[in-house]
Amino acid sequence: MEKNEFKKFWKLGKKEFNTHHFDINNDGELIIREGNYQYNVYDLARKFDASIKIYLPFIVEERLSNLINVFNKNMKQIGYRGKYIYHFPMKVNQNKEFVLPLVAEGAHLEVTSANELWVVKKMWEGENFHSKIRVLCNGPKSAQYLKLIQHLHDNNLTITPVIETLDEADLLKDFKGEVGIRLNMEVKVNSHWDKKIDRFGLLPDEILDLGKIRNLKILHYHLGSQIIEDGGMIAALKEAFKTYIALRRLNPSLDTIDIGGGFAVPYQKKKLYGVEPVVKRIIKTLYDLSKKHGVPHPNIITEWGQYIVAPSQLTVFKVIGSKNIVKGVAKKWYLIDGSFMNDLLDTWAIHQKWHVIPVNHLNYKKKERVWIGGLTCDSDDKYADADGYVTLPRLEDLQAGEDMYIAVLDTGAYQDGFAMHHCLLSSPAKIVLQNGLVTVARKRESPEEIGKLFGW
Ligand SMILES: *Cc1c(COP(=O)(O)O)cnc(C)c1O
Numbered sequence: 001m002e003k004n005e006f007k008k009f010w011k012l013g014k015k016e017f018n019t020h021h022f023d024i025n026n027d028g029e030l031i032i033r034e035g036n037y038q039y040n041v042y043d044l045a046r047k048f049d050a051s052i053k054i055y056l057p058f059i060v061e062e063r064l065s066n067l068i069n070v071f072n073k074n075m076k077q078i079g080y081r082g083k084y085i086y087h088f089p090m091k092v093n094q095n096k097e098f099v100l101p102l103v104a105e106g107a108h109l110e111v112t113s114a115n116e117l118w119v120v121k122k123m124w125e126g127e128n129f130h131s132k133i134r135v136l137c138n139g140p141k142s143a144q145y146l147k148l149i150q151h152l153h154d155n156n157l158t159i160t161p162v163i164e165t166l167d168e169a170d171l172l173k174d175f176k177g178e179v180g181i182r183l184n185m186e187v188k189v190n191s192h193w194d195k196k197i198d199r200f201g202l203l204p205d206e207i208l209d210l211g212k213i214r215n216l217k218i219l220h221y222h223l224g225s226q227i228i229e230d231g232g233m234i235a236a237l238k239e240a241f242k243t244y245i246a247l248r249r250l251n252p253s254l255d256t257i258d259i260g261g262g263f264a265v266p267y268q269k270k271k272l273y274g275v276e277p278v279v280k281r282i283i284k285t286l287y288d289l290s291k292k293h294g295v296p297h298p299n300i301i302t303e304w305g306q307y308i309v310a311p312s313q314l315t316v317f318k319v320i321g322s323k324n325i326v327k328g329v330a331k332k333w334y335l336i337d338g339s340f341m342n343d344l345l346d347t348w349a350i351h352q353k354w355h356v357i358p359v360n361h362l363n364y365k366k367k368e369r370v371w372i373g374g375l376t377c378d379s380d381d382k383y384a385d386a387d388g389y390v391t392l393p394r395l396e397d398l399q400a401g402e403d404m405y406i407a408v409l410d411t412g413a414y415q416d417g418f419a420m421h422h423c424l425l426s427s428p429a430k431i432v433l434q435n436g437l438v439t440v441a442r443k444r445e446s447p448e449e450i451g452k453l454f455g456w
Contacts, residue, residue, distance in 0.1 A: 180218030189232030222260030
């Protein structure tokens with residue numbers, strides 16, 4: 001087989017799958033390209049003794065600047081006069097090395113808890129922000145959370161609490177800054193949100209019954225994560241616009257629609273909708289509806305989280321052993337020095353499927369159907385693709401003294417916040433690749449550090 005055929009087999013080098021930075025070198029090893037720089041993942045895995053997480057900040061920068069350009073370009077093309085504003089939902093990845101480059105690239109922020117807002121306070125006081133940054137506050141407003149919102153407002157941060165309950169409408173009625181309100185719609189879309197009854201936000205009638213809401217600026221909704229069909233996004237936008245129009249009659253200061261998160265990532269390397277056609281449809285829908293109802297074009301906020309950050313990280317595990325499977329669609333267990341359950345919790349929580357590829361021997365013809373087992377003693381600590389197995393090179397084809405490493409792609413969203421310490425395992429080290437330089441953002445946790453978390 002030609003190198004290009006291997007590349008095709010492992011679905012590398014494809015923009016629609018977010019693998020265009022990945023390639024295979026002549027020795028069959030995984031490499032990552034950043035402009036003229038090149039990184040060898042196999043060398044990194046050996047040097048830093050995988051398991052490791054490899055974070056690529058240039059990818060989040062590229063994705064965000066592309067998204068902002070796509071909105072601005074298409075708004076200009078049809079004469080849309082509202083603005084586009086991107087808010088990064090911090091719950092998707094709160095790590096400093098993710099948040100700071102996003103803010104530098106023009107992201108505003110969205111937080112869901114008092115502790116996330118505490119991080120914002122730290123950045124605000126440390127002057128890590130430009131003074132025009134905007135912060136949206138979702139999630140239940142505890143007394144501590146409200147106090148911090150007020151404090152940051154008093155310190156001149158543009159902070160907008162989003163009202164999610166009737167109690168919050170009351171608690172925020174004397175707030176001097178702008179506020180938003182969250183709409184809970186009947187429209188449901190096919191997404192990672194299987195709850196029939198939503199506990200977030202207020203029904204259209206509840207919102208309209210509030211009448212005049214002081215300094216109301218934003219109507220917000222969030223449909224769920226990983227929305228599978230883009231048509232659902234447009235249907236929801238049309239539905240939300242009905243409330244927007246009615247609410248604007250009572251509150252002329254309302255000028256922004258925040259459509260929340262949910263833009264999907266092709267984790268399984270099957271083609272999904274592209275960003276440009278969806279953005280075009282959003283703008284066109286709002287353009288037409290505004291014209292029909294004789295209102296100015298609203299500003300548009302999106303909080304697409306995993307779309308921006310998931311493809312910017314991969315997790316690399318070393319295969320440390322194998323076992324035969326007597327009865328099953330796979331023939332072998334590959335046991336890794338790491339844990340799906342701890343390090344990629346969504347495999348366990350929502351049966352997330354990822355793209356798993358070898359880091360070395362990407363050019364081996366003979367392959368094995370395997371299940372991957374983690375290092376905890378838990379029977380749930382395992383992984384197989386949607387087909388019921390993972391295809392990987394055979395261990396018996398390795399040379400003496402050689403190890404096999406595997407990479408799980410697109411692990412930059414949610415998994416760090418979810419990480420656990422089942423069986424007191426350490427989280428992997430985190431390596432950052434940028435401008436040709438390799439830096440260690442987080443070392444692998446020592447037994448002392450883990451012990452401390454448990455009072456030892
Ligand atoms: C979780 C969440 C997001 C991000 O969702 P993604 O699926 O990562 O895009 C955005 N907004 C709100 C309110 C959320 O709760």
